[in-house]
Amino acid sequence: MHDFRRKKKDEEEEEEGEEEESEKKEKKKHKKKHKKKHKKKHKKKLKKKGEEEKDEGEEEEAQEEAEEEG
Numbered sequence: 001m002h003d004f005r006r007k008k009k010d011e012e013e014e015e016e017g018e019e020e021e022s023e024k025k026e027k028k029k030h031k032k033k034h035k036k037k038h039k040k041k042h043k044k045k046l047k048k049k050g051e052e053e054k055d056e057g058e059e060e061e062a063q064e065e066a067e068e069e070g
Helices: 002-069
Strands: none
């Protein structure tokens, strides 16, 4: 009888350990997904910023050429 209680307690602890491990994996997966999403958003922002700088550079070149011709 006593051995049965111990066995049941061990099984419960094992289940709790599996649940905790599952939760940790889920959190890690969510964190990784969020980080990837943020990185993608940041990359898109940098790309857009780079295009704006490129456009500004082209405008400056056009103004300089116009001044040289004028």
